[in-house]
Structures are given as structure tokens and as C-alpha cells.
Amino acid sequence: MTTVLEILDKGTAYLEKRGIAEARRNMQMLVAHQLDCTRMDLYLRFDEPIPEEQLEPLRTALKKRGEGVPVQHLMGTVFFRAHEFKTDARALIPRPETEELAEWLAKNVSLGAEAEVLDMGCGSGVLGLSLATDFPTAKVTLADVSADALTLARENAAFTGLEDVEFVESDLFTGLAGRSFDLIVANLPYVPDGERSTVAIEVRHDPELALYSGKDGLDLIRRFIPEALSHLKPNGWLALEIGHDQSAAVEALMTRAGLRDVLTLNDLSGIPRFPIARAPEA
Template structure:
């Protein structure tokens, strides 16, 4: 007889052997998902026997996780701030750092009445949809070059509630601002690709679309195109907020200054890394 505790212990040992970080937590997430409960509930169910109809899919998920398939893809969802969003191989898995940016914007940015917000490179839509929830009076546009990513964002829109059906959220396929001519915004947020071409990334990250990761020799090719265009699409007093990679802050701040923006600074993430350049027009 295999109990919940047995499968947790054996699965954790297997994932550790395969080099998976935070193996115990990963295994808890897989078991809780299979049983339809929370990770905390597992502590009350350690002695519960597991039947084959639970064990078989768990073995399959465990093998995939050991092969580097992200746990978020196996679960099919990820929590981002106060919402649970769908995630899969069509877009970048939402990162905790991006959550930090969304939280900072919600706390520190004041927007005018009937504000317009743009989430450029929206991917799964988590950032833009969270901003739509935080600024419910705003019109929010989610833009991405990838039609597959935009479809995922559309599927995620109902997860923030009634706002999604109130006509305040718009989706547009666009190579940066190509299909946004004549539009201006009070807040433009962007988590664009910033990984240098050829840089080694983890097995998990390799499951994200390359289009969402890599951007030239130093990772800044797309950002160099984006910043001056974004500045031209900002209303006076409007905010530009971005997420960037390690050691990119200095060059990005120079780009922001050259674009004529002011109040330029790069906020640090919880690990102390300068991660989020913000500026105003």
C-alpha cells in the first residue's frame, strides 16, 4: 500500500536525483494537484492510501518533471498576485519578479481618470490583466507579436472577473507599436525578451518560447527599439515601466534618458538586483 507520505518521500528523492531544485515543494505541488487539495492539506492526509488511478498520472508527471518540464506546465496554472492564470508552452511562464513590478505599479502609480494602459509583449497576459484589475477604470491593451501568446492571454482574461467582459480590455497582435499608430497611453509596462543569444538557460526555461527569451548578442536589441517608440506613445506625465536582466540597468537608463524621459530610476527586486527601470514623460 502506497500512502501520500510514501509518494511524497519517493518522488522527492527521485527529483533530487534528477537535479530539480526545491524538489520537496515540487512534489507536494504535483500530489496536491492530483488530489485536488492544497499543499497544507497534505499534512492531514499523510497516511491516506493512494489508488492506481492517482498513482499512474503522478508517475507520468514525476517523470516529466524529472526531465525538466516546468511544474507550472504540468499543473497548467500559476498564481500571479491574487489570481490563478493558465500557463503553457505558448508564452513565458510568469516569474515572481514580474509580480513585484505589478505590485509596485499598483502601490506607487497614480493614473488619470479614464487612463489608458498598454502591456507590451503581454505573453500570458498576467501583467496586463493584473493591471486591469488594479486600475479598474482604465482601458487596457494587451499586445504581442505572437498570436499563440495572445490566444493564451484571451483565455486568461475571464480569470480577473467581470472586467474581462466589460469592454475595457483589448488584444492586438503587433510588432512593438507597428499596429498601434496614433495611440497613446498613461502607463506602458513591458517584460520583453532580454536574454543574450547563446546564453545557457536551465532545462525549465528552455520550455519557454525562444521568441520570449532571446534578443540579440547582449539581450537588448528589442529594448533598444522599444524605448524610443514607447516614449513617443506616452501621454505627458505617463509612466514607462520595464523588467530587464542582470547588468542591463545602466544601458537601459541611458536609453530612457536619450528618449527624453525623466524621473528615471531602476528598482531592485527582492534579491537586490536592479531589475525594473521606471521613468515618466
């Protein structure tokens, strides 16, 4: 009978031959998910045999991973800031960089008890729902143009027990007329159209609607920033996640729109990733 260590070794070799990055880690995640344990638990179970009824679905998942299906889709869940969320092809897979933005906002933004927060282009909802946990007295709204993404976000709200959250299907602010917010966050599409053939095979499983935005990747952000200012309360915060070479252009858009205190925060890799700005004072 195949042991945990044997399937880890064989599966890792299989994924490496197919060019899957971090093959060992991916295999550990698949095995731990199948055995309903943590990756650390596997080290204590190396010699444990795996029953055939558990090996068969593991082999199926391994084959799909070798074909480029994201490991997060195969497991059906992802951890984001220590919370578990559902993830699938209806929305962008949450990225570690987005966790960094959420952490910064939780530590550096102060909101009043009646504050209103908007997650624009919420996708699976992980960012907005995390902020709902960080700011429990705030009214949090999640908006997206994709009905499928909003359905997943609603499922995640129920999955995490967050009931007092509003969901709005909206093309940017078209469904939010007359509304204003103390904090607007957005992880909008920012990949240039010309990079469709060069993105990683895993990324191609994300919805194109959540990825691509014109020749330089900034078409939607150009629309969004001026509109966002008109929906910010005085001194309100605006925070975005953008591509690795877009900070100068986005800062210029923010300044031109009339936002103040514009700066771009680096991610942990040193890439200017998160433009932050504030609305003018009253």
C-alpha cells in the first residue's frame, strides 16, 4: 500500500516533469486536503498507508494540477489572512499581495463607528469581507459587475458568518448613485491585453473579465479613479492594487482627479503595488 511519503515523492516528480512551479508544496497541499489535515501534519504521517479510496481522487486531482488547473480550484478553498474562503472559476483567485493591502489598511486606517466601506470589483469577496472583520462597526458594501462573482462573494459571507454585508451588482458606480464612502478599496483588472498569451497557465483559469483592461491594463482604472473621488466622503481613503509597472501612471491619475496625499506602497517583494490617496477635506 502506498504511504504518505511515497505519494508525496511520486506526485512531486510528476508535477516537476510538467513544469509546475513549487511542485512539492502543491503536492503537500493536495495530500493534506485529501487527508483533511495540515501540511505540517504530513511530517508525522510519512509512514502511514493511504487507502485506495483516498488515492483515487488524489490521482485525479494530481492529473488536473499537471494540466495547469490551479491547486486552489482543486481544493475549493483558500486561506486569506487566516480566514478560509471558497474559491473557484467564478472569480479571481485571491493573491498574497492582496493580503498585504488588507493588513496595511487594518493597521493604518481609522474609521468611525458609522463608517461606510466599499470593495469595488470584489470578486470572491475576500478583501471586503476581511475588512468587515477588521472594522466590525462599519457598513461594508461589496460591488462587482459579474453576477457570478457576487454569488461566490455571498457564499463566502455565509461561509464566514458575516451576515451584515451588502452586495450590489454594478458596473463601477452605476448601481451606487448617491452613495459615498469613508474607504473604497479596489483590485480591478490591470493586465494589458497584449499579455494574454504570456500569463501563467494557472492565471488563464481566472475570468478574463477580472484580468484584462486594454492596451496598457489601465482602461478601467482610468474610469474608476475620477468616479471614486465623487463617491468619497471628505478625507475618505482610496486604496488600489495595480501591476508592477503602473504606479507612476496611476499616481498621476489620482493627482489629476484631485485626490491628495498620493503615494504607492511597496509589496513584500519591493514592487510598487498599492496606490493610496485621500479625498480633499470638507
